[in-house]
Amino acid sequence: MRERHGEKVKKIFIEEQYCIGCRLCEIYCQVRHSKSRKILKAFRKELQSIVSRVTVEEIGYNSFAIQCRHCADAPCVDACISGAMIKNENTGVVICDQDRCVGCWSCIMVCPYGVIKRDISGRKVASKCDLCFGEEVPVCVKNCPNEALKFTDTDPDTASAKLG
Amino acid sequence: MEKITKSKTDYLIIGNSAAGVSAAENIRKIDKTGGIEIFSSENFVNYSRPLITYYLSGKIGPDRICFKSEEFYSRNNIILNLSTAVTEIDTSRQEVITDRGRKIGYGKLLIASGGKPVIPFTSVTGRNNKAAGPGSEISRLGGLEGIFTLTNLADAVALRRYIEENSISSASILGGGLIGLKTAEAFLEMGLNINIIELSGKILSASFDEEASEIISERVREAGSSIFTGSTIESIRTDGGKIKQLTLTGGKVISCELLVVAVGVKPDTGLVRNWGIKDGQGIIVDEEMRTDVQNVYAAGDVTRSHDRLSGQEKNIAIWPLAVRQGAVAGKNMAGQNASYRGGFFMNSVEILGVPVISLGLSSLEESSSRDIRVYRTRHPEKQVYRKIITRNSRVIGAIFIGAVERAGIYAGLISNEIDISEVLGNISGEDFGILQLPADYKKHLVVGEGVEV
Numbered sequence: 335m336r337e338r339h340g341e342k343v344k345k346i347f348i349e350e351q352y353c354i355g356c357r358l359c360e361i362y363c364q365v366r367h368s369k370s371r372k373i374l375k376a377f378r379k380e381l382q383s384i385v386s387r388v389t390v391e392e393i394g395y396n397s398f399a400i401q402c403r404h405c406a407d408a409p410c411v412d413a414c415i416s417g418a419m420i421k422n423e424n425t426g427v428v429i430c431d432q433d434r435c436v437g438c439w440s441c442i443m444v445c446p447y448g449v450i451k452r453d454i455s456g457r458k459v460a461s462k463c464d465l466c467f468g469e470e471v472p473v474c475v476k477n478c479p480n481e482a483l484k485f486t487d488t489d490p491d492t493a494s495a496k497l498g
Numbered sequence: 499m500e501k502i503t504k505s506k507t508d509y510l511i512i513g514n515s516a517a518g519v520s521a522a523e524n525i526r527k528i529d530k531t532g533g534i535e536i537f538s539s540e541n542f543v544n545y546s547r548p549l550i551t552y553y554l555s556g557k558i559g560p561d562r563i564c565f566k567s568e569e570f571y572s573r574n575n576i577i578l579n580l581s582t583a584v585t586e587i588d589t590s591r592q593e594v595i596t597d598r599g600r601k602i603g604y605g606k607l608l609i610a611s612g613g614k615p616v617i618p619f620t621s622v623t624g625r626n627n628k629a630a631g632p633g634s635e636i637s638r639l640g641g642l643e644g645i646f647t648l649t650n651l652a653d654a655v656a657l658r659r660y661i662e663e664n665s666i667s668s669a670s671i672l673g674g675g676l677i678g679l680k681t682a683e684a685f686l687e688m689g690l691n692i693n694i695i696e697l698s699g700k701i702l703s704a705s706f707d708e709e710a711s712e713i714i715s716e717r718v719r720e721a722g723s724s725i726f727t728g729s730t731i732e733s734i735r736t737d738g739g740k741i742k743q744l745t746l747t748g749g750k751v752i753s754c755e756l757l758v759v760a761v762g763v764k765p766d767t768g769l770v771r772n773w774g775i776k777d778g779q780g781i782i783v784d785e786e787m788r789t790d791v792q793n794v795y796a797a798g799d800v801t802r803s804h805d806r807l808s809g810q811e812k813n814i815a816i817w818p819l820a821v822r823q824g825a826v827a828g829k830n831m832a833g834q835n836a837s838y839r840g841g842f843f844m845n846s847v848e849i850l851g852v853p854v855i856s857l858g859l860s861s862l863e864e865s866s867s868r869d870i871r872v873y874r875t876r877h878p879e880k881q882v883y884r885k886i887i888t889r890n891s892r893v894i895g896a897i898f899i900g901a902v903e904r905a906g907i908y909a910g911l912i913s914n915e916i917d918i919s920e921v922l923g924n925i926s927g928e929d930f931g932i933l934q935l936p937a938d939y940k941k942h943l944v945v946g947e948g949v950e951v
Contacts, residue, residue, distance in 0.1 A: 348944050391933040398944060400932065409906075412520075412825075413818035415548040417565035434562060436552055439902055443846040443855050444818060446910025447943055448931065451903065452853070 343426045344487045346465070346475060348398055353390070353482035355397035359474035360386040363401075366466055366473045383455035387463040388474045389448075399474065399483055402449050402463035404428045410441035410450060410462075418460070427465050435459040506603035507533040507577070509831055510594060512584050512769065513610030514538035515547055516817050517798025519566055520824030521608050521831065526574040528832035532605075534576045537596065539583035542651055543568050547612075548817055550654040551677075555684035563651065587769055589791045606793050606831040609770065609781060610824060613763035613799040613815050615647040616778075618672070621733045644741035645734075645757045648681055657758070666756050667691060670744060672731055673760035674701030679714070679849050681758050682723055686850070692723035693752055695744075697730045697761075705845055705856040707863070710897050713883055717850050726750065731757075765800045765813055780813040785837040787827035795831055797823035804840030806913070807858050807894055814843050842912060846902070852881055853902040858895035858912050862887045873926040877901075886926045891919035901928045907935075914939070 361373070364384040368376035376384070388401040404421075408428050411419045418434035419441055421427070430441070430450075437458035441450045453461035466472040475485040509525050511518045514536050522534050546565040552558045571578050579596070586595040593603040622642070644664075646657050660666065669685050671678045674696030682692050694701065700711040701718070715725055726746060734757070735743035744754045765780035767773075773791075775781060780802035787795045787803075798820035805812035819841040829836035846855040864872050867889075875884040882900035886893060886908065893911040907930070911918060916939050924930050932943055 350944055389931075391931045393933050396933060398933070400944065409818070412821040415546050415565065415817050416562070417546070436549065436558065436562075437848060438548070439846045439848065439853050439855065439905075440818065441906075442902055443844055443857070443905050444909050445906035446913070448904030448907040450906070458848070 344485050345404060345426075346401060346463075346472060347484045347486060348400060349482050349484060350396075350398035351482075352480045353397045353399060354480055355390060355392040356479065357390045358477050358479060359388045359399045359483060360390055362473040362477040363388045363463075366469075385451045385453045385455070385461045387449075387451070387461055389451075399478075400447060400449055401474065402428060403447055404463075404465070409444040409446070413440040413444045415440055427467075428462070429464055429467075430460050430462050432459040432461075502599045502601055504601045504603070507535040508605040509534045509608070510602060510604035510606070511536045511608045511610060512594070513608075513612055513798065513800075514540070514544065514578065514580075515610070515612055515798070516565075516820035517612075517824035517827070518608065518610035519544070519570075520821045521610065521795075521797060521828035522576050523570075523574065524825045524828030525832045526576065528829065528834055532832070534574075535579060535602065536571075536576060537579045537582050537584050537594075539581065539597075540650060540652065541581045543571070543578065543580070545651045547650065550648065550651055551680040551684040553651065554648070554654045554658055554681070555687040557684075557687065584769060587794075589794060592793060604793070606795065608824075608827050608831065609789070609794065609796040609800055610798045610820075610827075611766045611769060611800045613649070614766040614768075615649045615759065616762040616764050617647070617759060618730065618761055620731050623733060623735055642734075642736060642741060643739055644755060645759065647759050648677065649763060661688065661690070661756065664755070668693075668754075669756040669758065670695060670752065670754045671758045671760055673762065674698075674725065674727070675704055675760065675762060676702065676845060676847060677763070678758075678760035679718070680847060681760055682718060683850055686721050686723060693754075694718070694723060694725045695729060695731060695746060696725065696727045699728050701725060701727065703861075705843070705860060706854070706897055707861045707885065710854070710856075710860075710883055710885070710899055713878075713881060713899055714849055714852065714854065717852055717881070721850050763799070763815060765802075765815075767800060782811055783823075785826075785839075786830045786835075787823055787838060788830070795827040797827040803838065805842060806840040807842045814841055816841075816843065816845060818844070844909060846905070852900060853898075855898040855902045855905045856896070857905065857909055858893075859887060860885070860895040860897045862895055871922075873922065875926040875928060882928070884926045884928065888918065888922070888925075891917050891922070893918060893925075903928075904931065907932065910943075911935075911939075 363386045365373045365376045368380045390399045411421050416434050416436045418431045450462045453459050471485050475483040544564040544566045549563050553563050583597045584594045585597050668691040670693040672695050674694050702711050729746040731744050732747045733745045745751050764778045767775045781796040783796050783801050787797050789796050799815035802811045802813045826836045826838040842858045844857045871888045873886045885897040887895035896908045898905045921934050
């Protein structure tokens with residue numbers, strides 16, 4: 335069980351063997367972060383300019399989807415010069431406050447997963463997974479047709495006790 | 499001087515920037531009740547030093563220049579002493595003396611005093627000029643108007659005011675490094691005409707290679723700035739105490755109503771001047787961030803610490819390492835065991851809309867040594883340039899211009915010393931990703947826990 339201050343903390347786990355590279359996670363992430371949050375409206379008007387915070391990597395039959403790992407000791411938080419990148423001590427979630435971000439890309443420079451992106455659609459800011467704040471299950475997980483992403487407090491690979 | 503008052507605190511921190519604040523935050527996480535006092539010679543509750551050029555240009559206002567709120571200090575019960583410079587450290591009595599006549603005893607002391615600007619020498623000629631005379635140091639030119647350094651917020655505030663009050667329309671910048679270029683960018687955004695004067699043969703020589711430098715130079719020139727490389731200021735001509743004209747080495751004369759000296763920053767070790775540290779070198783710390791004096795720690799730009807690429811002790815004055823060193827120092831000061839794995843040089847900025855990142859030994863070429871290999875990707879039409887440098891099949895440096903996405907993957911490869919001999923083919927490609935990494939490391943990233951860079 336993953337715990338933080340006595341509370342269970344859920345994380346997204348990647349089950350790469352089940353990923354079929356359909357990229358629905360990317361689409362739903364874009365829709366979730368669109369203004370309308372409606373797939374058709376977003377597709378017609380916004381999709382080109384919305385950054386997906388989850389990335390599907392694919393070579394041949396191998397693929398997986400990856401988004402912010404919300405690291406215990408997050409290098410992006412250390413590197414942030416504007417106070418925009420903050421780790422919530424209670425939930426463990428790493429959030430980029432885009433109002434504070436100045437677009438220096440220090441977070442991109444240090445993220446070993448390469449999961450922070452440049453959003454240059456308006457004022458240039460860093461864009462990353464916010465675990466779909468407000469949703470019970472992140473949309474990339476909810477809409478994955480083959481359960482290649484799991485949102486759980488138990489590591490499906492090891493099912494062992496680890497601190498997040 | 500006011501009457502000397504005495505007090506005592508458990509944790510005394512000199513410096514209120516990245517390292518000092520990070521240390522205080524980490525101490526408080528462990529020791530909920532111990533007294534923490536931060537001393538800062540500046541008069542700002544909190545601000546991020548790398549953001550001062552953004553403030554200068556007006557890109558961000560005073561409300562957004564802080565990286566921690568005022569509430570951070572009160573919530574963590576940290577006493578912040580502003581406009582108070584520590585002038586002396588008595589390590590045998592474990593106390594410091596401030597310029598306000600206070601003596602404060604400490605249980606543990608952290609020196610996080612940062613850096614100070616390097617000031618070159620030049621000669622000054624002119625009328626009504628108190629400071630004129632060959633060999634005058636610019637910092638001592640108190641009577642001269644129009645010469646600035648730019649390493650703290652007070653500098654930026656003064657510079658902004660000077661430009662407005664004197665309706666300045668052009669400026670010269672001595673130094674084509676990162677601070678110089680960020681200053682140039684701010685000035686260009688303010689509508690000024692710029693001359694950049696750089697001693698070496700190219701701008702950004704410390705952190706980029708020839709090709710990258712040329713791409714950025716072109717962008718800077720396009721934006722309306724002149725670059726004079728291979729030269730420095732031979733003499734300054736003044737009139738009525740104001741700067742008027744520069745003569746560069748080689749004889750070129752340019753008119754100048756404002757000069758910013760941005761040739762570099764060195765560790766501010768003035769407080770420990772009796773420790774025998776050479777000028778320009780930092781305080782040596784071990785991996786717990788201890789100095790060799792009992793109960794005295796140091797972190798951030800004032801230190802010389804482990805450089806993972808050279809294996810030597812080096813002053814690597816960058817924000818992420820200052821934060822990490824401060825955290826390690828704070829944890830150890832509060833009685834935990836934390837160690838600093840070392841770091842390596844890295845920098846990320848946007849210069850005139852072009853994102854640039856440099857990691858590690860980025861200027862090395864194959865001609866530098868037999869075991870060095872260099873992989874490049876170029877798309878000049880998109881202003882994209884990527885260069886990856888390996889030594890014995892391990893990444894030791896990289897440059898990204900234009901396409902900086904996923905640069906951190908390479909920082910991870912450097913940090914974790916991953917053997918990439920099987921994946922070298924596409925190593926500099928824009929589409930290079932985790933899927934192409936060696937199987938073990940890929941598995942570690944995809945199904946493992948967070949890794950430290």
